[in-house]
Amino acid sequence: MNDIVIHAENVSKHYRLGIINHGTLYRDLQSWWARLRNLPDPNASVSDYASDRQNKARLKNDIFHALDDVSFEISRGDIVGVIGRNGAGKSTLLKLMSRITRPTSGYIGIRGRIASLLEVGTGFHPELTGRENVYLNGAILGMTHSEVRTKFDEIVEFAEIGEFIDTPVKRYSSGMYVRLAFSVAAHLEPEILLVDEVLAVGDVNFQNKCMGRMREVTKAGRTIMFVSHNMTAVSSLCPRSILLSDGRVAAVGSTSDVIRAYLDRPELSGKIDFEIDPQDVDGKAVISRLSIRNEDGELAQTVELTKNFIVEMEYELREPLTGLSVGLQIMMEDGYSPIISLSDPELDVSRLDTRSPGYYRARVVIPAGLLNTGTFYLRAGISSRFSIYSVVEGIRFEVEDNVGIIQMLGQQRKPSISAIQLPWDVKMLYLRDSEGLLK
Amino acid sequence: MARATANGEFERINMTGHVTKQERESGTEPWDIVIKPSGTISVGLTTAWKYRELIWMFFKRDFTTFYKQTVLGPVWYLIQPILTTITYYVVFGKIANLSTDGISPLVFYMSGTIIWNYFSACLTNNSETFSKNSNLFGKVYFPRLVVPLAVAMSGLVAFAIQFTLLLTISFVLWLSQDAIVISLRFVFATPLILLYVATLGVGMGLLVSALTVRYRDLVYAVGFVTQLWMYATPVVYAFSQVPERYQWFYYLNPMTTPVQVFRWALFDASPLPLSICLANVAATLIIIIGGLILFARAEATAMDTV
Numbered sequence: 030m031n032d033i034v035i036h037a038e039n040v041s042k043h044y045r046l047g048i049i050n051h052g053t054l055y056r057d058l059q060s061w062w063a064r065l066r067n068l069p070d071p072n073a074s075v076s077d078y079a080s081d082r083q084n085k086a087r088l089k090n091d092i093f094h095a096l097d098d099v100s101f102e103i104s105r106g107d108i109v110g111v112i113g114r115n116g117a118g119k120s121t122l123l124k125l126m127s128r129i130t131r132p133t134s135g136y137i138g139i140r141g142r143i144a145s146l147l148e149v150g151t152g153f154h155p156e157l158t159g160r161e162n163v164y165l166n167g168a169i170l171g172m173t174h175s176e177v178r179t180k181f182d183e184i185v186e187f188a189e190i191g192e193f194i195d196t197p198v199k200r201y202s203s204g205m206y207v208r209l210a211f212s213v214a215a216h217l218e219p220e221i222l223l224v225d226e227v228l229a230v231g232d233v234n235f236q237n238k239c240m241g242r243m244r245e246v247t248k249a250g251r252t253i254m255f256v257s258h259n260m261t262a263v264s265s266l267c268p269r270s271i272l273l274s275d276g277r278v279a280a281v282g283s284t285s286d287v288i289r290a291y292l293d294r295p296e297l298s299g300k301i302d303f304e305i306d307p308q309d310v311d312g313k314a315v316i317s318r319l320s321i322r323n324e325d326g327e328l329a330q331t332v333e334l335t336k337n338f339i340v341e342m343e344y345e346l347r348e349p350l351t352g353l354s355v356g357l358q359i360m361m362e363d364g365y366s367p368i369i370s371l372s373d374p375e376l377d378v379s380r381l382d383t384r385s386p387g388y389y390r391a392r393v394v395i396p397a398g399l400l401n402t403g404t405f406y407l408r409a410g411i412s413s414r415f416s417i418y419s420v421v422e423g424i425r426f427e428v429e430d431n432v433g434i435i436q437m438l439g440q441q442r443k444p445s446i447s448a449i450q451l452p453w454d455v456k457m458l459y460l461r462d463s464e465g466l467l468k
Numbered sequence: 469m470a471r472a473t474a475n476g477e478f479e480r481i482n483m484t485g486h487v488t489k490q491e492r493e494s495g496t497e498p499w500d501i502v503i504k505p506s507g508t509i510s511v512g513l514t515t516a517w518k519y520r521e522l523i524w525m526f527f528k529r530d531f532t533t534f535y536k537q538t539v540l541g542p543v544w545y546l547i548q549p550i551l552t553t554i555t556y557y558v559v560f561g562k563i564a565n566l567s568t569d570g571i572s573p574l575v576f577y578m579s580g581t582i583i584w585n586y587f588s589a590c591l592t593n594n595s596e597t598f599s600k601n602s603n604l605f606g607k608v609y610f611p612r613l614v615v616p617l618a619v620a621m622s623g624l625v626a627f628a629i630q631f632t633l634l635l636t637i638s639f640v641l642w643l644s645q646d647a648i649v650i651s652l653r654f655v656f657a658t659p660l661i662l663l664y665v666a667t668l669g670v671g672m673g674l675l676v677s678a679l680t681v682r683y684r685d686l687v688y689a690v691g692f693v694t695q696l697w698m699y700a701t702p703v704v705y706a707f708s709q710v711p712e713r714y715q716w717f718y719y720l721n722p723m724t725t726p727v728q729v730f731r732w733a734l735f736d737a738s739p740l741p742l743s744i745c746l747a748n749v750a751a752t753l754i755i756i757i758g759g760l761i762l763f764a765r766a767e768a769t770a771m772d773t774v
Contacts, residue, residue, distance in 0.1 A: 036499070044772060124606075124771070125503060126503070127608070127609050128501070128503060128609035129605065129606060129607070129608075129609055129771050130768070130769055130770075130771045130772050131503065131504070131505055131768045131769055132503065132504070132505055133505060134505055135505075136502055136503060136504045136505075137502070137503040138499035138501070138502050138503075139499055139500060139501040139502075139503070140498070140499055140500050140501075141500060142500075143501065145608065145609070147606075147607045147608065148607045148608075151603075151604060151607045151608050152604050152608075154529055154533055156532070156533045156536045156537060157529065157532060157533065157536075161528075161529075161532065164525065165525050165526075165528075165529055168521055168522045168525040169522065169525075169604070169608055169610065170608060171610070173521060174521050197536075
């Protein structure tokens with residue numbers, strides 16, 4: 030049955046940059062006075078977008094096309110992932126669909142009760158108790174009082190809050206706070222649910238619980254749009270996906286196809302060496318070069334299964350930064366990620382150091398065989414616990430079985446992600462003699 | 469029979485959402501929600517009514533947090549009008565020697581003050597609706613009108629407490645001396661006056677909050693304009709004291725009616741000319757309608773600018 034519940038037709042959202050939007054009457058008058066005398070506008074903003082090379086195409090006469098002629102349809106019961114790079118328009122789409130702001134042109138038709146989760150704990154007040162916040166947050170998310178009342182025990186149990194439910198939430202640990210907030214959201218029962226990366230909260234156990242809850246919800250036949258960077262989550266939850274790129278729909282289809290389209294970045298495919306003039310990019314920390322090299326330090330698109338290889342990253346810090354770590358993530362074509370590695374792990378004391386401004390180079394050796402043969406994508410970034418400063422992604426490389434031993438033996442590739450040689454210890458314990466006796 | 473099948477078929481198709489191009493263009497598509505650039509400006513009163521539980525939750529939140537965050541709690545609601553009344557009594561009653569229309573000065577000033585306070589709370593607490601609530605408005609949708617309505621309700625709590633104080637003082641005065649008249653008209657008049665003041669205060673708040681989305685600096689003007697407005701209203705003086713050649717001004721000031729009528733209803737003060745009342749009611753209606761329209765327009769894209 031072709032039962033459309035969301036229909037978006039030629040939806041565009043434009044933001045004006047520059048002279049509009051000064052915030053004060055005084056500056057509006059100042060600009061008007063300058064225009065009157067043919068002087069340059071003193072308030073024309075040097076926009077963040079304008080200085081970003083990648084976004085220049087979307088900037089026409091000071092109008093930034095956050096979404097550009099987007100159309101799609103979603104049927105009842107579909108679970109659709111929305112993926113795309115930072116600034117591709119994912120959040121804008123979500124904001125339009127959740128009626129936080131209006132499109133510039135086009136329209137979206139929605140059938141059924143819709144709820145959006147752009148954040149957990151929206152409207153939580155620190156002075157109120159857990160119980161009061163559950164009712165308040167439920168009402169904000171669109172639940173009726175009686176709905177919350179019937180689900181209240183379930184919500185508290187899911188959040189593992191127990192007797193603290195009557196304590197003001199300002200006394201909660203951040204974990205408890207997030208658990209309670211998510212728990213309210215998880216018990217929403219709209220026909221259509223829009224979710225924005227809220228799963229990236231809490232500890233690992235709770236995250237798993239949340240993913241489980243999401244799966245349960247999807248089984249109940251509800252329509253879900255799930256916006257995320259987390260390819261693993263998208264590919265495990267959503268059979269279908271939409272890829273947004275520069276404000277347009279770049280691909281629609283089965284999630285594995287869409288993820289492949291996402292990872293195959295045209296301007297980088299075939300490139301193993303990403304280089305950018307840091308002056309073209311704003312930010313406190315900027316990756317200027319990211320490359321994959323073989324054991325001898327030469328740039329390489331293809332690395333050998335039986336040899337180590339190197340990921341090298343050059344970056345610039347423009348101001349002293351604390352709590353910093355550089356990291357890399359290797360992804361497979363289906364979006365799963367076998368390796369995430371940080372130069373300074375979360376709990377490491379070195380994270381507390383302040384790094385001085387300057388140019389840095391980070392190198393990391395990936396041991397031979399850690400990745401089995403196949404196509405992989407490299408993503409690297411500089412981040413602190415609270416923000417991501419710079420990310421480069423989509424560098425594609427191949428791991429090849431250079432020796433060809435497996436092929437020589439007529440076997441297929443081992444069906445594993447890793448082919449690392451583990452240090453086996455094999456010893457004979459007893460020798461069996463010809464009479465069948467053990468010595 | 470065939471007719472019935474055809475009808476059934478038609479209905480089924482409609483429910484599964486096969487929209488003909490014609491239907492789409494004429495805007496009669498069977499969607500529950502249509503998100504369009506602006507479309508018709510609905511003032512949102514009916515949707516706000518659907519969200520009445522949320523209004524109640526916001527009201528409870530404001531009240532509870534106010535109570536929890538202060539040492540004295542609701543006692544503040546009493547201290548403020550008492551001190552204001554004493555100040556007015558000394559400055560305007562004793563020093564400037566302004567007439568209070570034959571009403572005991574204490575209750576004269578206090579009655580004016582608490583009505584004015586309610587109006588000024590509705591106006592100033594709503595003047596930054598969008599920027600104050602940007603965290604909330606940026607993350608979840610509900611009719612934004614819910615917030616100003618909840619603010620108007622919260623103001624009623626303060627009014628109720630202060631009104632009780634006023635009645636108590638009036639009663640004590642009435643017991644101890646004969647100079648005070650208490651009319652029972654207030655039982656019927658007070659709810660109407662409050663409805664009027666809430667409408668006007670929310671209307672002004674909506675107008676200002678729609679403007680402060682674009683012009684943040686207007687917020688600074690709101691404070692002192694409200695203050696000056698009080699002196700343009702018969703709060704610290706009686707309307708009967710206003711020279712005739714200035715009385716035309718009170719046709720333009722819609723706060724004249726509630727303050728004056730409140731005193732008339734409670735203490736039998738001299739009534740206001742009916743023409744002023746009518747002009748004030750008309751002004752209030754214009755303000756609330758204008759406020760609702762501007763607010764609805766601001767609501768559509770406010771989150772792009774805040």
